[in-house]
Amino acid sequence: MSARDLLKVPPLRLERLTLAQGMAMAASGSAPFGGLGYGTSDNLAWMPGVNAQVLSEGGPMADVWHASGQVRSGTTGVVRWRTDGHWLLGAIDLDEAAEGQGVAQLAERAYTDLFRALAQGGCPHLLRIWNYLPQINGDGGGLERYRQFNMGRQQAFLDAGQAAFEGAPAACALGIRQGALCIRFLAGQIAPLPVENPRQVSAYRYPETYGPRSPTFSRAALAELGGGDVALFISGTASIIGHETVHLGDVRAQTAETLRNLEAVIGAANARTDARFSLPALEAVVYVRHVADAPVVREVLAAALGSTAPTVQQAVYLEADICRQDLLVEIEAHAVAAGTLRS
Numbered sequence: 001m002s003a004r005d006l007l008k009v010p011p012l013r014l015e016r017l018t019l020a021q022g023m024a025m026a027a028s029g030s031a032p033f034g035g036l037g038y039g040t041s042d043n044l045a046w047m048p049g050v051n052a053q054v055l056s057e058g059g060p061m062a063d064v065w066h067a068s069g070q071v072r073s074g075t076t077g078v079v080r081w082r083t084d085g086h087w088l089l090g091a092i093d094l095d096e097a098a099e100g101q102g103v104a105q106l107a108e109r110a111y112t113d114l115f116r117a118l119a120q121g122g123c124p125h126l127l128r129i130w131n132y133l134p135q136i137n138g139d140g141g142g143l144e145r146y147r148q149f150n151m152g153r154q155q156a157f158l159d160a161g162q163a164a165f166e167g168a169p170a171a172c173a174l175g176i177r178q179g180a181l182c183i184r185f186l187a188g189q190i191a192p193l194p195v196e197n198p199r200q201v202s203a204y205r206y207p208e209t210y211g212p213r214s215p216t217f218s219r220a221a222l223a224e225l226g227g228g229d230v231a232l233f234i235s236g237t238a239s240i241i242g243h244e245t246v247h248l249g250d251v252r253a254q255t256a257e258t259l260r261n262l263e264a265v266i267g268a269a270n271a272r273t274d275a276r277f278s279l280p281a282l283e284a285v286v287y288v289r290h291v292a293d294a295p296v297v298r299e300v301l302a303a304a305l306g307s308t309a310p311t312v313q314q315a316v317y318l319e320a321d322i323c324r325q326d327l328l329v330e331i332e333a334h335a336v337a338a339g340t341l342r343s
């Protein structure tokens with residue numbers, strides 16, 4: 001019998017609202033368990049923000065998490081966290097200029113505290129991480145800042161005895177224009193089921209040409225949310241086949257390739273659960289390097305999925321630098337569907 005069968009999961013519910021709706025909900029008395037605000041500079045205790053320019057018509061959006069139990073909050077080193085006893089949401093905002101450390105050291109310190117927070121909060125398993133790094137493609141003293149970030153991140157995973165290769169959490173890593181290294185994360189008491197993309201080399205096995213240490217993430221993670229639901233968290237997905245970027249300089253073709261990669265990840269995920277996930281039914285966040293490309297990406301999505309598909313209608317578009325110079329677009333997503341995981 002698996003841990004999943006032994007431990008009853010208190011339900012976690014997830015909904016995407018406009019930022020205004022999310023704020024109104026919190027003001028009406030019932031502060032949600034947590035959230036992530038896309039396109040806000042506010043870092044509320046229950047809803048840290050992603051401070052990037054919103055390019056979609058709906059304006060800033062919020063993914064709001066509802067838990068069933070009593071919420072307890074705490075601070076561990078540089079990490080602020082909230083837990084209902086089964087799930088834990090956390091946030092780190094580390095001002096580089098104020099800290100006077102390089103990106104590698106900063107990332108290592110952030111992740112070291114993150115794992116300490118998981119221990120203190122009683123939720124040892126990371127499911128999903130959102131990483132935002134200023135000037136991600138900038139030079140950090142002979143090595144690109146993203147590559148430095150990868151060094152510190154992987155080191156902290158190894159030092160904490162956390163899965164840095166197979167079993168790594170789902171993640172994204174983007175560049176946004178602000179002074180702080182921002183990390184947001186979801187953890188739980190049960191390890192998620194990692195999912196890879198058969199069209200791509202696992203990121204944690206990328207060759208050294210992409211930096212001395214590999215990125216630490218799985219292509220997706222599946223988790224039972226309680227209440228008979230399964231969540232699929234899809235990491236940042238881009239126009240990469242094998243380990244190589246394809247369709248250089250062509251945002252239209254990069255978007256189409258990204259959709260094929262999302263389809264492949266969803267196929268691999270569906271093989272591990274009786275829940276049914278599908279490309280048109282995702283809550284997506286679309287990151288574009290160039291503001292002018294947003295309408296082109298939207299057009300490709302609408303043409304491929306139909307203009308009424310939830311993936312098209314609910315997507316939040318943000319301006320951000322993608323972690324590889326040659327990538328113009330990256331799409332991350334989640335979805336929740338009724339079902340159970342295959343053990």
Ligand code: 3EB
Pocket residue numbers: 131171172173203215216217235236237238240323324
């Ligand atoms: C890629 O597939 C694109 O470093 O955490 C996507 C998702 C990417 C997560 C990360 C990087 C990360 O390699 C980049």
